[in-house]
Amino acid sequence: MAPPLVPAENFAKAESFIRDAAKEGCNLAVLPEYHLTSWVPEEPNFKESCAHSASYLKKYQQLAKELNICIVPGTIVELEGESLHNIAYFISSNGEVLGRYQKKNLWHPERRHLVSSAQQPHEAFDTPLGRVGLLICWDIAFPEAFRELISDGAQIICVPTFWSMKDVSDEGYALNPDGEALFLNSTVVSRAFENTCAVVFVNAGGPPEKGEKTSFAGLSQVSVPHIGSLGKMGRSEGMSIVDLDMDVLRIAEDNYKVREDMKGEGWHYAYTQIRDGSKL
Structure with missing residues (x-):
């Protein structure tokens, strides 16, 4: 959980986690959405804080190079004129x-x-870890987004997220207080299976001292076909280290042939195809 509007403090916490991950030999560190500022758009200083947060991209680039680790620094809200843009970056180990x-x-x-x-x-885009795509939070509800990335060769899709247990109406929450957890656990795994890809889902967690008694959904995990979720966390803030065997993705494609079908002439959903470098 990122305290609101204190990007320097939140960067220091993120840096500590990334340094710990690098010591463990990790090749990629992924942070949650809004990790620098939290999401408090009604606060008077939110835009000002976002304007400052953009400078942290260079800090993450320096950190990646120093530690020889790839970093997806959650999202950084950038101010362009009077417009706010929520941006995810992939920073290589150089x-x-x-x-x-x-x-x-x-x-x-x-x-x-x-x-x-x-x-x-x-x-x-190509990375030292393979071909990667980026999505953010609510994007995960749209299979079309995954299909477009898969048609462009993505093997790993990173999804920084800021999703709580109470992002629905009181009426929806009353139907099932664990409904958002059900949504996330079901969808993350489904996207991995149906696209023969790895989904690196990293969601904001609550204060560790509160354990599961928090409105933050957490549930960060890496999902792959055949196996399901790897390293799934609870609802508290923390770090999970996962070994990702890319050969699992090959096996899944050998079985399900999703990518092969998408490239075929008879593929029904032509709008997701890329042939000879051109989208049809």
Whole structure:
């Protein structure tokens, strides 16, 4: 959980986690959405804090190069003119930014404050870990987003998230207080199976001293086909280290042939295809 509007304090905490991960030999560290500022758009200083938070991208680039580790620094809310953009980056282990993605599918209350990437295509990119795609939070509810990244060759899809147990109405919450956990656990695993990819889902957790008694959903996990969730956390803030065997993705594709079908001439959903470098 990121205390609101204190990016320096939250960066220091994130840096500590990343240094610990690097000591354990990790190749990739992923942080939650809004980890620097939290999501408090009604606060008077929110825009000002976001303007300062953009400078932390360079700090993460320096950290990645120093520790020889790839980093997805959650999301960084950037102020462009009077517009706020929620951005995820992939930073390589040499400090280079290899991927940038602006959140497309905004959660309903976010639409009063953020600008969507709208019609910009979802694009994957090459990294030292394979071909990677980026999505953010509510994007996970849209299979089309995954399909577009898979059609562009993504093997790993990182999803920084800020999702609570009470992101629904009182009426919806009353139907099932654990409904959002059910949504996340079901969807993250389904996306991995149906796309023969690894889904690195990293959600904000609550204060460790509160344990499961928090409105934060947490449940960060890496999901892969055949196996399901790896290293799944509870609802408290913390760090989980996962070994990802990329050969699992090969086995899944050998079995399910999702990517093979998507490239075929008879594929029904032609809008997700990429042939000869051109989308049809």
